[in-house]
Structure formats: structure tokens, C-alpha cells
Amino acid sequence: MADTTLTPPHETLLDRLSVGLTPPIAAQPVTLVIFGGAGDLAHRKLLPALYNLYVDGLMPARFAVVGVGRKDLSDDQYREFAKDGTKQFSRRPLDEDKWLSFAEGLFFVNATLQDAEAFASLGSRLDTIEHERGVPGNRIYYLAIPPAMFVPTVQNLARAKFVAPPDRGPFARLIVEKPIGHDLTSALQIDDAIAKVFGESQIYRIDHYLGKETVQNILVLRFGNSIFEPLFNQKYIDHVQITVAEDEGVGTRAGYYEQAGALRDMVQNHLLQLVSLVAMEPPRSLGAEVIRDEKLEVIRSLRPIADEAVDRQVVRSQYTRGFHMGRPVPGYREEDGVDPRSRAETFVALELLIDNWRWAGVPFFLRTGKRMPKRASEISIQLKETPPVLFNADPAARLDANVLSIRIQPDEGFSLAISSKVPGPRVRIYPVKMDFHYGSTFGNVSPEAYERLLLDVMAGDPTLFMRRDGVEAAWQWVTPILQRWALDTDSPIPGYAAGEWGPPEADRLVTSSGRRWRNP
Amino acid sequence: MAKSVAVRFSRASDPEGIDDELSSLWTEAGRDSPVTRALMANLVVVRERAAPDEVDLAEPLEDVPIEEVARRHPSRVIVLHHGGRPDLCGPVAARISVLLFGAPPARFGVEQIAVRSTCADVSLPSIVRRLARGDLPTSIWWTGDFSEAAPVQALATVGRQFVYDSRRWRDVRRGMIALASIVSQPDGPDLADVNWRRLTPLRQTVAQALGQSIGRASPTHVRAHVHYRPGEGALGWLLAGWLASRLEWPPSGEWPVAVQETRRGDEILSLTLEADPDGSLVATMTEHRILVGYARDVAPLTIAVPHESDADAIAAELAGLQHDRCLRETIAVLGRRFESR
Numbered sequence: 001m002a003d004t005t006l007t008p009p010h011e012t013l014l015d016r017l018s019v020g021l022t023p024p025i026a027a028q029p030v031t032l033v034i035f036g037g038a039g040d041l042a043h044r045k046l047l048p049a050l051y052n053l054y055v056d057g058l059m060p061a062r063f064a065v066v067g068v069g070r071k072d073l074s075d076d077q078y079r080e081f082a083k084d085g086t087k088q089f090s091r092r093p094l095d096e097d098k099w100l101s102f103a104e105g106l107f108f109v110n111a112t113l114q115d116a117e118a119f120a121s122l123g124s125r126l127d128t129i130e131h132e133r134g135v136p137g138n139r140i141y142y143l144a145i146p147p148a149m150f151v152p153t154v155q156n157l158a159r160a161k162f163v164a165p166p167d168r169g170p171f172a173r174l175i176v177e178k179p180i181g182h183d184l185t186s187a188l189q190i191d192d193a194i195a196k197v198f199g200e201s202q203i204y205r206i207d208h209y210l211g212k213e214t215v216q217n218i219l220v221l222r223f224g225n226s227i228f229e230p231l232f233n234q235k236y237i238d239h240v241q242i243t244v245a246e247d248e249g250v251g252t253r254a255g256y257y258e259q260a261g262a263l264r265d266m267v268q269n270h271l272l273q274l275v276s277l278v279a280m281e282p283p284r285s286l287g288a289e290v291i292r293d294e295k296l297e298v299i300r301s302l303r304p305i306a307d308e309a310v311d312r313q314v315v316r317s318q319y320t321r322g323f324h325m326g327r328p329v330p331g332y333r334e335e336d337g338v339d340p341r342s343r344a345e346t347f348v349a350l351e352l353l354i355d356n357w358r359w360a361g362v363p364f365f366l367r368t369g370k371r372m373p374k375r376a377s378e379i380s381i382q383l384k385e386t387p388p389v390l391f392n393a394d395p396a397a398r399l400d401a402n403v404l405s406i407r408i409q410p411d412e413g414f415s416l417a418i419s420s421k422v423p424g425p426r427v428r429i430y431p432v433k434m435d436f437h438y439g440s441t442f443g444n445v446s447p448e449a450y451e452r453l454l455l456d457v458m459a460g461d462p463t464l465f466m467r468r469d470g471v472e473a474a475w476q477w478v479t480p481i482l483q484r485w486a487l488d489t490d491s492p493i494p495g496y497a498a499g500e501w502g503p504p505e506a507d508r509l510v511t512s513s514g515r516r517w518r519n520p
Numbered sequence: 521m522a523k524s525v526a527v528r529f530s531r532a533s534d535p536e537g538i539d540d541e542l543s544s545l546w547t548e549a550g551r552d553s554p555v556t557r558a559l560m561a562n563l564v565v566v567r568e569r570a571a572p573d574e575v576d577l578a579e580p581l582e583d584v585p586i587e588e589v590a591r592r593h594p595s596r597v598i599v600l601h602h603g604g605r606p607d608l609c610g611p612v613a614a615r616i617s618v619l620l621f622g623a624p625p626a627r628f629g630v631e632q633i634a635v636r637s638t639c640a641d642v643s644l645p646s647i648v649r650r651l652a653r654g655d656l657p658t659s660i661w662w663t664g665d666f667s668e669a670a671p672v673q674a675l676a677t678v679g680r681q682f683v684y685d686s687r688r689w690r691d692v693r694r695g696m697i698a699l700a701s702i703v704s705q706p707d708g709p710d711l712a713d714v715n716w717r718r719l720t721p722l723r724q725t726v727a728q729a730l731g732q733s734i735g736r737a738s739p740t741h742v743r744a745h746v747h748y749r750p751g752e753g754a755l756g757w758l759l760a761g762w763l764a765s766r767l768e769w770p771p772s773g774e775w776p777v778a779v780q781e782t783r784r785g786d787e788i789l790s791l792t793l794e795a796d797p798d799g800s801l802v803a804t805m806t807e808h809r810i811l812v813g814y815a816r817d818v819a820p821l822t823i824a825v826p827h828e829s830d831a832d833a834i835a836a837e838l839a840g841l842q843h844d845r846c847l848r849e850t851i852a853v854l855g856r857r858f859e860s861r
Contacts, residue, residue: 247650322646323639323640323642323643323645323646324646325535325536325612325646325647325650326612326635326637326644326646326647327609327612327639327643328609328640373646373649373650374649374650376654378654396843396845397843403655405655410539410540411539411543415655417655422839422840428839428840428842430560430839430841431657431841432560433655433656435559437557498646499645499646499649499650500645500646500649501649518654518655519649519654520654520655
């Protein structure tokens with residue numbers, strides 16, 4: 001008799017045996033080659049993150065970290081450099097025993113990235129290190145270098161035959177830091193050049209915001225709670241605000257910032273990523289490509305802002321002399337390395353609309369800037385007001401609208417503002433909040449974003465990284481704004497005093513529709 | 521008075537790292553038993569000092585009931601000691617505290633940040649913006665005498681509510697003029713005057729009593745006499761200003777009201793309203809009651825005055841968060857009158 005049991009044709013042995021098991025985050029033996037290994041990013045973020053992964057037992061059993069740069073450092077000097085960064089910037093104090101063990105895997109190679117010959121000697125040094133450390137040739141190349149160096153470095157990697165095809169032999173992966181390009185055209189050129197060497201599945205474009213616990217929690221908040229998701233649409237949401245504020249000035253990054261400005265530095269990547277997470281449709285699974293597809297749909301649904309609309313919907317500004325925590329600080333044009341006639345914006349505020357069924361007519365107000373009163377990133381989803389009857393009947397004393405605030409940093413967590421009766425014989429209403437703090441609920445030990453992201457690259461999980469089409473779609477949306485600004489070389493750029501939340505023009509962007517900014 | 525703070529955790533803090541250090545202080549505070557971090561508002565307490573460098577941030581303030589207010593209206597309390605010479609702008613110093621109230625398991629705590637600044641007035645909002653939590657209403661509580669030093673406008677208007685006590689003013693005229701300049705700001709803060717709150721029962725009683733007597737008289741035929749006890753000048757003028765704003769007396773013209781300082785027994789304040797030929801009423805307020813007598817043959821009206829401590833009153837104003845249109849209009853009309861004379 002014929003067997004009539006139906007077995008799904010695609011089910012494999014792995015499918016059967018993995019039922020009920022959570023796949024481990026399996027970081028494979030690897031050599032992490034950091035181009036720009038003696039730079040600021042490595043010092044402040046990457047090396048402390050690797051140390052913490054090591055202490056948490058999440059580094060592979062066999063690993064090597066090889067810094068590459070122009071500085072003439074010995075391995076021991078590089079270990080001291082790494083130790084100094086870890087002492088200063090690690091989320092946990094340095095443990096001397098663990099450090100010694102971790103530091104055995106740190107090395108430094110002096111090389112000039114434009115020099116193809118240097119890659120040959122780098123290759124032989126890597127072979128030696130891998131042999132000694134028992135690493136089977138898996139490599140991750142981290143481009144912690146200026147964007148102008150991306151393409152020459154990748155081309156030299158190809159010439160030196162450092163990159164195996166994705167489906168053969170030990171793996172080779174590439175980590176690229178933003179910004180990728182300075183507009184759509186340059187982003188396409190960089191992506192095309194990299195694509196000649198690395199397949200898309202081998203490229204990990206970092207936006208460190210996506211590694212933050214609170215950002216990852218946006219999806220859990222939306223799709224893991226039945227209370228919120230039904231509200232996330234134009235029926236119930238009045239508007240959304242996203243503020244990413246920095247309290248520091250341009251500091252030592254004037255050279256970069258003069259070329260970039262806040263729109264390229266923050267909006268094109270971090271803020272649009274946050275918009276896409278807040279606004280995306282429910283994905284059918286948590287697969288990396290599925291989530292990235294849904295995020296891409298949001299970016300592609302953004303209504304373009306071009307020509308005169310730029311003047312109406314986008315405000316750029318520069319900080320002027322002011323105060324930081326009560327202390328006088330210079331204006332942007334007075335900073336070291338900044339052109340006194342600079343037109344680079346240190347602040348951007350804009351209103352965007354998403355042309356899809358869910359968000360039709362709901363404005364998203366975005367703002368980001370330097371030298372604002374505090375370092376804080378927050379998403380505020382403001383619900384529509386209650387009707388003007390009962391408790392909201394007095395036009396001179398309107399109730400505060402309900403607001404769901406997601407604090408990305410600092411004091412990560414979220415709160416829901418609601419109206420409540422003040423105890424007593426009269427009806428008096430006060431805005432109270434239901435509040436969740438990561439620090440007090442789970443303990444104040446959330447991993448740093450770079451820890452999670454480096455671990456994901458080692459494990460081969462691209463979910464929290466930007467895909468090429470996503471980056472290019474973001475550039476496509478931003479580029480008309482840049483073009484409009486590039487044409488205007490005369491009109492004065494509004495200023496805001498350091499220590500304030502932006503210029504009056506940014507306030508008007510919001511107050512013209514009867515709303516107001518919520519300051520974190 | 522019994523101490524309301526059960527336990528206090530406190531330490532000096534780097535002004536740049538206050539939030540991180542507060543988190544660790546909360547962890548310390550909750551180590552032995554659970555503590556609820558209570559947080560309804562930002563309460564910025566402004567203390568103007570001749571020599572802020574000499575202020576010991578670790579010392580609790582004796583003359584202002586900050587902890588009692590914080591217990592009643594749990595807030596992030598930011599105590600800002602400010603003063604000195606702007607040309608000698610010294611470093612900002614800070615101290616953080618967690619104050620626990622009540623006994624376990626109903627123990628709750630509030631956080632307090634004391635900051636010392638000697639920099640220019642205009643720099644103060646940058647400190648408040650940095651330290652205040654944006655998702656909570658911010659109230660500025662100005663503890664000083666406006667007639668000696670006018671409030672720093674940029675700071676007074678940085679919050680949603682501006683709380684003060686006009687009873688502290690030595691010179692009512694100067695105090696009203698200073699306050700009027702804040703009121704005149706577009707989108708200025710809601711005002712809460714503790715002294716105005718003390719006047720509220722009298723105003724309510726007078727309004728109620730008018731129904732029994734001269735309530736139908738034309739406002740243009742009213743004359744008034746206000747007598748206030750020595751030290752209650754602000755209360756007397758608030759009463760006169762209330763009448764002026766409600767009855768639309770022109771600020772620069774002659775007002776049909778006489779305001780006089782008088783010592784009469786336990787009387788704090790009295791108001792005589794005359795409306796020929798309809799009659800008159802006299803309302804007198806003491807610490808405990810308000811008595812209204814009528815010229816006609818109507819039984820007097822007596823209303824008890826609710827007893828509130830300063831902390832009760834301030835906490836109630838903070839919880840009210842109300843836009844008091846009458847107070848604003850009273851201040852505006854008094855400010856214009858005092859400026860014109």
C-alpha cells in the first residue's frame with residue numbers, strides 16, 4: 001500500500017532535529033583585521049567591545065585581532081593602546097588576568113593602505129598569526145578608515161587575493177562604517193567598487209544605532225505587545241517625533257564634519273533607520289532579509305522633499321556661541337579647523353510624510369544637532385487628543401495627549417504618558433507616566449552596540465546591518481535636499497545658541513500645525 | 521517637626537555624569553529593600569546667593585521646605601544655587617541625592633540634584649535643559665524676593681509653571697513690576713503664587729456673599745477699601761489688583777480703591793465693597809476664618825480658612841498645573857499701574 005503520509009518536501013534533517021532548539025550565536029574562529037586599527041573608533045569602541053565579548057565568553061575559542069595602520073607600533077605597544085582604550089571606555093572595569101589572556105590575541109601591522117606592496121607583507125604576517133593562533137583563515141576586514149579610502153583598500157584586498165568567494169573555503173567578510181558616500185552618485189560608485197570584490201552577503205554596513213538594545217526593542221514593543229500595534233497608524237497617531245541630540249561640539253572631527261554636515265552624518269542613516277523601524281509593516285518572519293525588505297519599503301514610501309519643499313519642510317542651522325552646562329562654549333565657525341564662513345549644518349529639523357495606507361497624513365518630525373542641551377535620543381509617538389468634551393472641554397486647559405516615548409539613550413527604556421485624576425474631592429487631572437527603565441529592570445549592564453554588531457558579523461547574521469538597496473534608497477531621498485542647499489550659497493544659515501534645542505525656525509516647523517517639540 | 525526623610529543617600533558628582541551617577545545611587549538605595557523611584561515632575565528650585573561658592577551642597581536647606589514638597593509631589597528636584605560675578609565664571613559643582621520616604625514595603629524615593637553656578641544669568645537655562653527630564657512637566661520654584669533681585673527671565677520662562685510666594689517681597693511695587701515682565705512674555709509659563717492661593721478663600725467667599733447683597737450693582741458704581749496687616753502688602757495689592765482686573769479699572773487712571781496698612785487684632789486682610797445705593801459688605805480674613813458682614817439686615821457669613829503649610833500649598837500648586845487666567849490678569853494690571861506711577 002502506498003505511503004500517504006504527507007511530508008513537506010522542503011523539510012530537511014536539520015529542520016527536524018532543530019525543533020525546540022534555539023540556535024546558538026556561534027562566533028566562528030576568525031581573524032579580525034581592523035584597517036584604522038590605531039584610530040579613534042578602535043580605541044573608544046572596537047577594542048573595548050571585543051574585550052567585553054571575550055569576558056562574556058562570546059569570542060570564538062580561537063581568534064586574532066590585527067590592527068593595521070600607518071603608526072609604527074609594536075604588538076606590545078598596540079596592546080597598551082588597546083588597554084588604555086578599554087580602561088577608559090569599557091562598560092565594565094578591566095580585569096587584569098582576563099586582559100592578559102585577551103591581549104595575547106592582539107597584533108599590529110604597520111601598512112599604508114594605498115600601497116599594494118604593503119598588502120603582500122600584511123598577508124604573510126596574517127598567515128603567521130593565524131598559524132600560531134590556530135585560526136583556519138576566516139577573516140573579517142573592518143574599514144575603520146575615512147570613506148575616501150574604502151575603494152582603494154578593497155581593491156588592494158582583491159589584488160592581494162585576500163577575498164575568497166562567499167561559498168568557498170574560509171569566509172571573508174567586510175565591515176563598512178557609514179557614511180557610504182556623500183550623495184547617491186558617490187554611494188553607487190563605492191557600492192559598485194566593493195561589489196566587484198565582495199558579494200552582498202559578505203558585506204556588513206554598520207549603523208551602530210541598530211546595535212542598541214532599545215532600537216532592537218522597537219520591534220519587540222510593536223510586534224510583541226497587542227496593546228501598541230493596533231494604535232500604530234493614521235487613525236490614532238497624531239504625529240511622531242525623533243530627536244537625536246548631542247551635547248558636544250564638533251571637537252576633533254571638523255575636517256570630516258565640514259564636508260558632511262548633520263544631514264549626511266545623522267539623518268541619512270541613523271534617523272531614517274529609526275523611522276523605518278517605527279513605521280515598518282509587520283514582517284512575516286524575523287529573517288534578516290524579511291526585516292530589511294520591510295524597512296526598505298518604508299524608505300521607498302517617503303514622500304520626496306525637493307525644490308521649494310525643501311525650504312518649507314527642512315531647517316538647517318549652525319550653533320553659535322552659548323553655554324554648555326553653564327559654561328561658555330564657542331560657536332561652530334569659531335571651532336578649530338572650521339571655515340569661519342562655513343555653511344555646514346550642525347542641526348537639521350525636518351518634516352517628512354510616508355505615503356502609504358498606514359501612515360498617510362501623519363507627520364514625522366525629525367531633528368538632530370550638535371551642542372544641544374544634552375546627549376539624548378528619543379522617539380515620541382503622540383496619539384491624537386481626546387475629543388473636546390468631558391475632561392477636555394476647557395479650551396484654556398487642554399489635556400496633554402498620550403505619548404509613547406522610547407528613550408534610546410541615555411536611561412534606555414520607554415514610558416507612556418497618560419492623564420490621571422489627582423487624589424482629592426475635586427476633579428483635577430495631572431499628566432503621569434508609566435515608565436520602564438532598562439537599567440532598573442534588567443540591571444545596568446546592557447552590552448554596547450558594537451559588541452552586538454561585532455558578534456553578529458562573526459556569527460554571520462546580517463539582520464542589524466544595512467543592505468545596499470536600503471542605503472541607496474536613503475541617499476535617493478536625501479540627495480534632493482542636498483542639491484537644493486548646494487544651489488543656495490548666499491542666504492544666511494540660521495543660528496542657535498549652544499545649549500538650546502535649535503533655532504526658532506525649527507520651532508515654527510512644528511508649531512505652525514499647533515504642535516510643539518518634546519524635549520528629551 | 522519630625523524629619524520626613526527616612527534615609528538619604530548622597531554624594532558629590534561630576535556635572536557631566538549626573539545621570540549615570542544617579543542610576544548607581546538608585547541601585548545603592550534599593551540594595552536592602554525595594555524602593556519605588558517616584559517621579560511626577562521636574563522641580564527646579566532657584567536659590568540666588570551672594571556667594572554661591574560658599575554654599576555647602578551637602579547641607580539640607582533649612583528655610584525652604586524642599587523635602588516636604590518633594591514628599592508630597594515626588595519630583596526630580598534640581599536645586600540651583602546661583603549668583604556671583606559673571607566675569608568670574610567658576611566651575612559648576614554638583615551633588616546628587618536620593619531621599620527615601622516612608623517605611624518598607626511602601627518606601628519610595630525622589631532624586632535631588634544640587635548645582636552651584638557662578639556664571640552669567642543667561643547660562644542658567646543650559647543647566648536646566650540639561651538636567652530636567654523632558655518627559656515630565658517642569659516647574660521653576662523661585663524662592664527669592666523679586667523686589668531685591670528680579671527673576672532671571674530666561675530661567676523663569678524655561679518651564680511650564682513658575683512658582684513663587686509674593687509674601688516674601690519687601691517691596692510689593694518692585695516685585696509686581698518684575699513679575700509683570702514675565703507675564704508679558706508670549707507663551708510664558710503658568711503662574712502659581714502661594715500668596716494668591718491664600719487669597720483664594722476670600723475671593724470665593726466674597727463672590728458667594730455678593731449674591732446676598734450687592735451682586736446686582738453696576739461694576740462702575742463700586743468703591744473699595746482694602747486693609748492689610750503689616751507684612752501682608754502683597755496680599756492687599758493682589759486683592760486690589762483682582763478687583764481692578766475683573767472690574768476693568770484702567771491701570772493708569774484713578775482706581776476707586778484705597779489700600780492701607782492697618783493693624784487690627786488678628787485680622788490679616790479686610791475688604792469693604794460699597795455700591796451706592798445698593799449697600800455694602802465687609803469681608804475680613806484671619807488665620808482661621810473669613811467673616812462677611814452686610815450693611816443690610818442679613819446674617820453674617822462665616823467660612824473656615826483651610827490650614828495649609830507652605831509645603832502643602834506648594835505641592836498642591838505643583839499638582840494643579842493650572843493656567844490661572846485671573847492671576848495673570850491681576851499681575852498684568854498691577855504691573856502696569858505700578859510702572860505708570
